[in-house]
Amino acid sequence: MVTLAEVSHSLSTTAGLEVRGLHLWRGERHLLRAVSFALQPGELLQVVGPNGAGKTSLLRCVAGLIEAESGEIQWQGAALRTNRDAFHRQLAYLGHINALKAELTALENLRYSVGMRRQVSLEQTQATLARLQIAHCADLPARSLSAGQKRRVALARVILSGASLWILDEPITNLDVDGIACVESCLAEHLQGGGSILTAAHQPLLEHHPQSRSLRLH
Amino acid sequence: MEPGLLQIVMLVVARELRLAVRHWDQVVQPLIFFVVVTTLFPLAISPSLSELRNIAPGVVWVAAMLASLLSLESLFRPDVEDGTMEQWALSGQPLALLLLAKTVTHWLLTGLPLVMMAPWMGTALGLPVSVWPVLAGSLALGTATLSILGAIGAALTVAVRRGSVLLALLVLPLEMPVLIFGARAVDLATHGEAVAGPLNLLAAMLLLCLALGPFAMSAAMRVSME
Numbered sequence: 031m032v033t034l035a036e037v038s039h040s041l042s043t044t045a046g047l048e049v050r051g052l053h054l055w056r057g058e059r060h061l062l063r064a065v066s067f068a069l070q071p072g073e074l075l076q077v078v079g080p081n082g083a084g085k086t087s088l089l090r091c092v093a094g095l096i097e098a099e100s101g102e103i104q105w106q107g108a109a110l111r112t113n114r115d116a117f118h119r120q121l122a123y124l125g126h127i128n129a130l131k132a133e134l135t136a137l138e139n140l141r142y143s144v145g146m147r148r149q150v151s152l153e154q155t156q157a158t159l160a161r162l163q164i165a166h167c168a169d170l171p172a173r174s175l176s177a178g179q180k181r182r183v184a185l186a187r188v189i190l191s192g193a194s195l196w197i198l199d200e201p202i203t204n205l206d207v208d209g210i211a212c213v214e215s216c217l218a219e220h221l222q223g224g225g226s227i228l229t230a231a232h233q234p235l236l237e238h239h240p241q242s243r244s245l246r247l248h
Numbered sequence: 249m250e251p252g253l254l255q256i257v258m259l260v261v262a263r264e265l266r267l268a269v270r271h272w273d274q275v276v277q278p279l280i281f282f283v284v285v286t287t288l289f290p291l292a293i294s295p296s297l298s299e300l301r302n303i304a305p306g307v308v309w310v311a312a313m314l315a316s317l318l319s320l321e322s323l324f325r326p327d328v329e330d331g332t333m334e335q336w337a338l339s340g341q342p343l344a345l346l347l348l349a350k351t352v353t354h355w356l357l358t359g360l361p362l363v364m365m366a367p368w369m370g371t372a373l374g375l376p377v378s379v380w381p382v383l384a385g386s387l388a389l390g391t392a393t394l395s396i397l398g399a400i401g402a403a404l405t406v407a408v409r410r411g412s413v414l415l416a417l418l419v420l421p422l423e424m425p426v427l428i429f430g431a432r433a434v435d436l437a438t439h440g441e442a443v444a445g446p447l448n449l450l451a452a453m454l455l456l457c458l459a460l461g462p463f464a465m466s467a468a469m470r471v472s473m474e
Contacts, residue, residue, distance in 0.1 A: 093338055096474045119250075119340030129331030133270035134263075142263040143332075146339040148250055
């Protein structure tokens with residue numbers, strides 16, 4: 031016999047991302063001390079804290095780029111280390127570097143990076159670039175784009191990836207006021223569609239969104 | 249729709265080829281190095297073909313090996329520095345396969361031209377035309393093995409600043425057997441002896457590297473990216 035409470039509990043723990051008791055050392059520093067949080071579909075969790083508090087390390091750790099000394103990360107109820115590939119197929123990660131090749135155009139960059147995950151049509155790609163107000167940059171080499179335009183191309187990759195979990199490290203760096211508003215509307219839309227977002231930023235993102243929370247690192 | 253493994257490989261190859269077209273100067277660099285080194289020997293030693301003929305197998309092989317090492321130092325570095333490698337590691341696709349596809353494309357762009365150029369350089373050093381197939385064949389097997397060994401070393405040292413010396417120290421001892429058997433095969437062929445032995449050993453080394461190398465590359469790369 032399974033009670034209703036147990037069913038709803040198992041649902042709430044299996045659907046999203048759950049991090050329990052994460053400890054991370056970088057060299058001699060004990061950077062993350064017992065960090066725990068849960069992230070459900072439709073939620074945004076913003077990691078805040080001063081420079082050097084370990085925001086980027088936490089995001090990289092959750093993404094699976096660095097191994098934590100202890101603690102558990104679960105995605106949809108299964109430990110990350112046992113189903114890493116399945117987790118990564120549903121994850122879009124934006125680091126503080128944009129992962130763009132300077133020699134390739136914005137469209138080529140997107141074709142080769144998004145193509146690793148799924149097939150998107152040229153129209154879809156162009157529509158996403160237009161959404162981020164950089165339609166005119168599609169055929170320019172990434173080298174000739176401004177820092178803000180490069181950031182937007184990188185964000186286009188995240189949107190086009192079709193992933194349900196977005197991990198965004200300082201997504202609005204170098205963006206102007208228009209750009210930030212545009213990104214916020216994309217984030218809100220992603221949450222609306224049942225996606226979840228883990229982000230680190232110095233400025234609050236989607237501050238008044240009902241599903242937005244923050245996690246403070248010291 | 250999710251792409252299949254073959255599509256992923258084609259995507260990596262297409263990307264590498266396009267990047268190679270955009271900076272072709274880096275692609276021809278190893279070939280130029282190879283040609284320059286082999287043509288310097290007659291100037292330094294002696295123009296007499298009978299003398300050069302004896303050292304030609306060794307000269308061609310050492311030049312090919314150093315050219316390969318030279319080109320592999322920067323195999324993964326740009327991708328790691330601009331974040332592409334992180335995206336590959338997080339793509340949910342087997343990293344070993346992606347790195348192997350990249351290495352094979354790199355060999356097609358830098359190793360294969362070298363293999364095709366080698367007979368001409370050999371002839372310039374006095375090797376008879378009858379040795380061409382053995383020279384090109386041994387180099388094809390050998391440079392492919394060197395590429396995979398070098399790629400493992402490149403993945404290990406990619407996070408190290410000025411890693412090129414470390415790469416040479418790590419990889420050269422592993423590459424010695426390839427050099428020994430490769431040069432030996434060409435040497436045997438110039439004296440008209442059977443070459444099946446060293447060529448088989450080169451092929452065996454290539455198969456071993458092809459089978460195990462990609463996993464070593466991906467493990468090394470994940471450590472380097474931490």
